[in-house]
Amino acid sequence: MPSTFTAVSYGQTLSPSVLENIRTVLSEHGYTVASERAESHPGFEVAVLELGSLDPSGASDAQAAARLARLRKALVETGTENVSTAVVPDSLRNAKRKFIIMDVDSTLIQQEVIELLAAHAGTETEVAKVTEAAMRGDLDFAESLHHRVATLGGLPVSVLAEVGEKIKLSEGAERLVAQAKAAGHVVCAVSGGFSQILAPLAERLGLDFALANDLEIVNGHLTGKVSGAVVDRAAKAVQLREWSALSGIPVKATMAIGDGANDLDMMAAAALGVAFNAKPAVRAVADAQINIPNLDVALALANI
Structure with a gap:
């Protein structure tokens, strides 16, 4: 399947030497560049290289996938400081309607909500x-969620509003959501955090779907428990498939963005899994990396 290679420069124009290095890596792996263009975005620059020979004649799907994996590995190993690269499938970039699903804590927002709540409990x-x-x-x-939530038992429900007021969106988050939705795409969030925080945020941003864990509340206080099934890594992948199907968007036109191990299944299920300032284990298996605060780099990757 033809793909697009994007090189993202963090706040500066890609130098000719960096671009030449990228072209060399592509050539060494048997890829040709059909066309090339530069894009300017708030806070970062992008070079888009349209690949002309991703699937050589006679190559099986498995051979093409293995070849693409080798290319991605080579690009990481020969990477230049402050430059991130990705090979993005045309099934996503050229889709008329795209589906974007994001983690919340340390992705859509800058903080970990449970840590903000724990500050009120002294834990x-x-x-x-x-x-x-x-x-x-x-x-x-x-298991870790139950352990952490248990430390919150006894807190008054009023702390939820206090924490909600402290939430800071990641840089570029509002632009990502607004621009994607204005273009007719579907944007949603799924979180191992808490619905009491995500629900008002989702309404404010106009997200199409949102899901998180429910903190149990009795007599105006947190009980230290969550209600219902935990939103874990498997649940996130399930929501990607269910919500994209409900939206009439094939999985091949989906992008998942996350930062932790709990996001790995949905990233693997998506056409493009994006690691956002992520843990090393997540970066190692992601299709693309965003290693600067700008969440809206995802717009360039998805061609929005």
Whole structure:
């Protein structure tokens, strides 16, 4: 399947030497460049190289996939400082309607909500350590969530509003959502965090779908438990498939963005899995990386 190679420069124009290095890597792996153009976005520059020979005659799907994997690995290994690269399938870039699904904590927003809540309970240090381990993939997410939420038991429900007021969107998040939706695409969020925080944020941004865990509340206080099934990595992948189907958008036109191990399944299920300032284990398997604060780099990747 033909694809587009994008080189994203962090806040500066890509130099001729960087572009030449990229062309060399492509050529060494048997790819030709059919066309090339530059794009300017707020805070970053992009070079888009249309590949002309992604699927050589006679290559099987498995051979083409293996070849693409080798190319991606070579691009990472020969990467230039402050430049991120990605090979984006045309099934996403050229789709009339695209589907974008994002993690929330440390992706759509800058903070980890459970740590903000834990600060009110005096357990922020403990919770932060567990969160970090869970995002690295060292702990089972559901188990770690129950452990962390238990430390919140007894907090008054009023802390939810206080924490909600402290939420800061990631740079470029509003532009990403607004521009994608204005162009007719579907944007949603799925979180291992909490619906009491995500719901008002989703309404404010106009997200098409949103799902997170429900904190149990009894007599105006958090019980230290969550209600219902935990939104874990498997659940996130399920929502990608369900919501994209409901939207009438094929999986081949989907993009998933996340930063932690809990996002790996949905990133693998999407046509393009994007690691956003992610943990090393997530960056290692992602189709694309965004290693600057600008979440709206995703617009360039998806050709929006």
